[in-house]
Amino acid sequence: MAEPMTAMPASPQPRQRRRLVRDLKAMPGFTATAWLCIVTLYLPILVLIAFSFNENRSVVLWTGFSLDWYAKALENDGIRNAAWVSVKVALFATVISTIAATMAALATTRTKPFIGQGLVYGIINQPLMIPEIVTAIATLSLFALVKKLTGLNGIGYLMLAHAAFCIPFAYMPIRARLETMTLTLEQAAADLYAPPLKVFTLVTLPLLGPGIVAGAMLAFVVSLDDVIITLMIAGPGETTLPIYILGAIRRGITPEINAVSTILVAVSVLLVMLLFIVQRRMQR
Amino acid sequence: MSDREPQSALAAAIDQNKRNERVTRAWLLAPALAIILAISILPLGITVVYSFLTPGTYGGVTWEFSTDSYVQFLFQRDIFDDTLVFNSAYVSIFLRSIGLALGATLGALILGFPTAYFIATKPREQRNIWLFLITLPFWTNLLIRTYAMLLIIRDEGIINIMLMKAGIISSPLTILYTDTAVFIGLIYSFLPFMVLPIYASLEKLDFSLVEAGYDLYANRLKVLFHVIVPLAKPGIVAGCILVFIPGLGAYITPELLGGGKKLMIGNMIAMQFGASRNWPFGSAAALILMALVIVVLLVNALAARRGASNNG
Amino acid sequence: MTGTEIARDRKAAVSARALSKTFGQGDYAITALDSVELDILENEFFTLLGPSGCGKTTLLRLIAGFELPTQGSISLQGQDITDKPPHRRPINTVFQNYALFPHMTVAENIGFGLRMLGKPTAEIKQTTERMLALVQLEAMAGRRTDQLSGGQQQRVALARALAPAPKVLLLDEPLAALDLKLRKNMQLELKSLQAETGITFVFVTHDQEEALTMSDRIAVMKSGKILQIGTPRDIYDRPTHRFVADFIGDINILEGTVEHTDGDLATVRLKDGSMVSAHLGPASARSGDVSVAIRPENVRLASAGETPTLTGVLENIVYFGAATNLHLRLGTGEEIVIRNPGAVDEGRYQPGATIGAILQPELIRVLE
Ligand SMILES: Nc1ncnc2c1ncn2[C@@H]1O[C@H](COP(=O)(O)OP(=O)(O)O)[C@@H](O)[C@H]1O
Numbered sequence: 014m015a016e017p018m019t020a021m022p023a024s025p026q027p028r029q030r031r032r033l034v035r036d037l038k039a040m041p042g043f044t045a046t047a048w049l050c051i052v053t054l055y056l057p058i059l060v061l062i063a064f065s066f067n068e069n070r071s072v073v074l075w076t077g078f079s080l081d082w083y084a085k086a087l088e089n090d091g092i093r094n095a096a097w098v099s100v101k102v103a104l105f106a107t108v109i110s111t112i113a114a115t116m117a118a119l120a121t122t123r124t125k126p127f128i129g130q131g132l133v134y135g136i137i138n139q140p141l142m143i144p145e146i147v148t149a150i151a152t153l154s155l156f157a158l159v160k161k162l163t164g165l166n167g168i169g170y171l172m173l174a175h176a177a178f179c180i181p182f183a184y185m186p187i188r189a190r191l192e193t194m195t196l197t198l199e200q201a202a203a204d205l206y207a208p209p210l211k212v213f214t215l216v217t218l219p220l221l222g223p224g225i226v227a228g229a230m231l232a233f234v235v236s237l238d239d240v241i242i243t244l245m246i247a248g249p250g251e252t253t254l255p256i257y258i259l260g261a262i263r264r265g266i267t268p269e270i271n272a273v274s275t276i277l278v279a280v281s282v283l284l285v286m287l288l289f290i291v292q293r294r295m296q297r
Numbered sequence: 298m299s300d301r302e303p304q305s306a307l308a309a310a311i312d313q314n315k316r317n318e319r320v321t322r323a324w325l326l327a328p329a330l331a332i333i334l335a336i337s338i339l340p341l342g343i344t345v346v347y348s349f350l351t352p353g354t355y356g357g358v359t360w361e362f363s364t365d366s367y368v369q370f371l372f373q374r375d376i377f378d379d380t381l382v383f384n385s386a387y388v389s390i391f392l393r394s395i396g397l398a399l400g401a402t403l404g405a406l407i408l409g410f411p412t413a414y415f416i417a418t419k420p421r422e423q424r425n426i427w428l429f430l431i432t433l434p435f436w437t438n439l440l441i442r443t444y445a446m447l448l449i450i451r452d453e454g455i456i457n458i459m460l461m462k463a464g465i466i467s468s469p470l471t472i473l474y475t476d477t478a479v480f481i482g483l484i485y486s487f488l489p490f491m492v493l494p495i496y497a498s499l500e501k502l503d504f505s506l507v508e509a510g511y512d513l514y515a516n517r518l519k520v521l522f523h524v525i526v527p528l529a530k531p532g533i534v535a536g537c538i539l540v541f542i543p544g545l546g547a548y549i550t551p552e553l554l555g556g557g558k559k560l561m562i563g564n565m566i567a568m569q570f571g572a573s574r575n576w577p578f579g580s581a582a583a584l585i586l587m588a589l590v591i592v593v594l595l596v597n598a599l600a601a602r603r604g605a606s607n608n609g
Numbered sequence: 610m611t612g613t614e615i616a617r618d619r620k621a622a623v624s625a626r627a628l629s630k631t632f633g634q635g636d637y638a639i640t641a642l643d644s645v646e647l648d649i650l651e652n653e654f655f656t657l658l659g660p661s662g663c664g665k666t667t668l669l670r671l672i673a674g675f676e677l678p679t680q681g682s683i684s685l686q687g688q689d690i691t692d693k694p695p696h697r698r699p700i701n702t703v704f705q706n707y708a709l710f711p712h713m714t715v716a717e718n719i720g721f722g723l724r725m726l727g728k729p730t731a732e733i734k735q736t737t738e739r740m741l742a743l744v745q746l747e748a749m750a751g752r753r754t755d756q757l758s759g760g761q762q763q764r765v766a767l768a769r770a771l772a773p774a775p776k777v778l779l780l781d782e783p784l785a786a787l788d789l790k791l792r793k794n795m796q797l798e799l800k801s802l803q804a805e806t807g808i809t810f811v812f813v814t815h816d817q818e819e820a821l822t823m824s825d826r827i828a829v830m831k832s833g834k835i836l837q838i839g840t841p842r843d844i845y846d847r848p849t850h851r852f853v854a855d856f857i858g859d860i861n862i863l864e865g866t867v868e869h870t871d872g873d874l875a876t877v878r879l880k881d882g883s884m885v886s887a888h889l890g891p892a893s894a895r896s897g898d899v900s901v902a903i904r905p906e907n908v909r910l911a912s913a914g915e916t917p918t919l920t921g922v923l924e925n926i927v928y929f930g931a932a933t934n935l936h937l938r939l940g941t942g943e944e945i946v947i948r949n950p951g952a953v954d955e956g957r958y959q960p961g962a963t964i965g966a967i968l969q970p971e972l973i974r975v976l977e
Pocket residue numbers: 632633639640641659660661662663664665666667668
């Protein structure tokens with residue numbers, strides 16, 4: 014009433030601080046739950062890693078930073094042997110399973126659909142569908158029988174078992190890569206008079222490269238991390254790093270275990286990060 | 298019919314081509330199939346045979362037919378008069394395992410669904426980071442992760458220390474070597490299996506359906522349960538199966554966090570091939586576990602079929 | 610405001626005051642709506658018309674409550690609803706992609722709104738049946754929505770949005786996905802549905818013909834602003850902006866200078882020196898250089914003995930059944946199109962011939 018001169022605006026003045034975005038997707042408590050999951054997934058591992066650098070023998074009280082436990086772990090003959098066994102087995106399993114998986118992936122994507130394709134998928138993925146403990150004792154039974162019949166012993170059994178359960182892991186990314194690759198490039202090469210084998214070595218294989226690398230890395234990580242099957246079938250002198258760690262935990266918790274565990278985790282994480290980068294490349 | 302000649306030549310060429318393709322395919326499939334058949338599937342047959350044999354004295358088997366392994370599940374043979382007495386020990390291990398696996402599945406669902414939804418509603422760049430964070434633990438050693446969990450839930454673990462420092466409790470909570478520890482451990486181990494398939498189905502969700510829900514007077518909770526959850530059902534079912542099955546056959550988690558006292562099927566089977574040495578009984582137990590898994594998968598497949606035929 | 614005077618006695622269903630919406634911040638900010646003033650009346654078929662990206666969907670989403678405005682307010686029947694979430698507004702939407710729930714049958718989709726409102730089962734059933742009959746889909750009640758054709762899905766979406774008897778129904782280019790024939794049918798059906806139900810329809814389209822045939826009133830939008838609101842005739846015959854004139858139908862635009870004005874009539878000297886009298890819009894310039902507009906059908910060929918308003922050289926003759934367009938090049942270089950009903954005498958009207966045109970004076974507009 015005091016200021017009749019300024020015309021009243023037709024609308025109320027926009028309020029000072031109002032919400033400008035309405036997020037209809039948001040659900041109450043979901044963000045907190047997601048963060049809780051991340052904390053749950055990572056806190057234990059981070060604590061483990063932290064205490065691997067603890068100067069004290071205690072895995073409870075932090076006293077100071079040191080690399081002593083890594084030095085101790087690297088000097089430990091048991092750990093060194095186990096690491097060597099792990100690498101040997103994983104390399105063998107990776108090579109065999111990647112070759113077999115690549116061939117199988119070519120057969121299931123680069124030829125026409127065939128009768129029994131479902132069965133083939135089923136067989137290749139079988140190691141993923143059956144509880145590992147069942148596969149473990151079944152394989153143990155077979156190997157025991159073969160050993161008795163042939164008298165042959167050695168680490169070959171363990172390597173073969175690893176190769177078998179690594180195949181589906183190697184197969185997945187290779188098949189995925191083949192399915193997204195168009196046939197046109199291969200057809201173009203064939204059109205330019207390249208014989209099938211040349212088409213394969215000059216066109217298919219280089220394009221498939223990232224898929225094969227991804228498959229091999231997965232196979233390596235899976236073999237390196239295996240516990241149950243190895244525990245069941247590894248003979249004396251065939252202790253892998255995870256089996257060594259399991260034994261050590263059963264004997265009592267020491268920071269040395271934390272150090273070895275951290276190394277093993279670091280190897281896996283590095284490989285998986287590399288894998289992510291390779292896959293990013295693949296998507297482009 | 299003058300063109301008969303070239304036609305049949307063409308047909309022959311196509312035939313030849315098909316035959317060639319079949320041969321190539323057979324060679325390409327051979328290594329993978331041979332390895333898996335020999336090392337994973339053939340042994341299952343041996344396990345079936347072993348389950349009907351008599352245990353050897355120092356492990357292994359003696360080749361004498363017997364159904365004792367299966368009888369032993371439910372009954373105990375009286376040493377003196379050979380009568381069968383009901384024995385609940387093994388049945389209860391199975392029931393415990395099923396209960397723990399179901400509980401862990403439910404727990405993982407309660408944590409995993411909101412997480413998957415949260416990720417699916419993030420902008421694309423952030424989604425990849427979150428997915429990476431969820432997937433990474435899956436690729437790190439399960440044994441080490443379980444050991445790490447053991448470190449923090451121990452009586453002297455940081456959870457108890459922090460709770461005591463905060464004055465919430467005066468003496469440490471005993472979690473380790475209890476069912477609770479196994480339950481927590483199973484959720485922790487298999488949570489990513491729950492998040493990823495649910496995320497995959499939520500990522501495809503058309504959010505205009507969510508808007509349609511609000512538009513038609515549903516509040517947040519109603520939109521969640523009448524629109525979002527039903528549409529994410531395939532992912533939820535897949536996630537539950539992916540957590541339940543490895544949960545049921547878990548070995549490492551009960552071994553470390555249950556302290557070998559709180560047995561699950563997996564440990565029981567392993568024991569038969571170790572210290573207590575009854576391979577036929579272990580084989581039978583493994584087959585029963587496998588049968589359980591197959592039943593779950595079959596029920597799911599049938600339900601999926603029924604759902605599909607309802608649609609069609 | 611423009612257009613509101615037509616029906617001042619009717620109440621506004623939806624009003625927007627100084628409504629603005631900006632997406633993003635800083636350098637990436639996009640102003641999707643810029644100070645929109647709007648009154649949509651009760652029981653009217655109101656259309657938002659404009660090219661893609663002009664902010665139609667944004668305005669609709671603000672009315673529905675899916676987004677919050679950056680500034681300004683929205684009211685429904687006089688009540689401020691600016692901050693109300695969508696599920697508390699008695700307004701329903703027919704989505705452009707229909708957004709039917711794939712996990713529900715047709716009947717469940719239609720009953721969803723009532724179920725969420727907690728209505729008794731019997732009432733839900735009854736209303737659902739009524740709605741199914743309304744859109745002639747009784748036979749489809751138990752079907753899944755993905756088993757329906759596009760036109761049927763469209764009807765389900767419509768029935769679902771109408772079932773809770775909203776005060777206002779929002780439709781975002783609901784016919785865009787349908788083929789031409791179906792679209793024509795649906796246009797008529799929508800129009801009669803609106804008349805039958807008496808619900809206020811706010812309809813979005815970028816198709817001017819659709820807007821003209823269906824609407825009681827049209828708001829023409831450009832770059833987040835409403836340029837003109839009016840009945841189809843207002844918009845067509847009395848466009849106030851060059852953009853509106855151009856966007857709806859064909860138009861001839863000529864440059865000129867205002868000589869003098871008398872009420873809402875102006876005498877304009879065109880570039881070639883001829884004088885025409887033209888209607889002034891409410892915001893047209895009353896002096897100086899202006900543009901005047903006239904529809905081709907309001908220009909006719911001068912018959913022998915008549916003094917033409919303008920003369921030019923015939924460049925092109927385009928015959929299309931009901932009419933013939935004659936393109937004339939004026940001495941000033943400007944082009945003008947004459948729409949002659951039916952065919953013309955091809956012997957007399959040859960390219961290169963000099964021809965006179967007469968502009969119907971009452972239908973010339975001075976643009977803003
Ligand atoms: N969620 C959003 N984020 C950023 N910009 C948007 C968003 N929605 C709409 N816009 C922008 O606002 C403008 C108007 O969009 P819209 O209302 O969808 O136009 P119309 O429906 O008329 O085609 C466009 O420039 C569009 O890119």
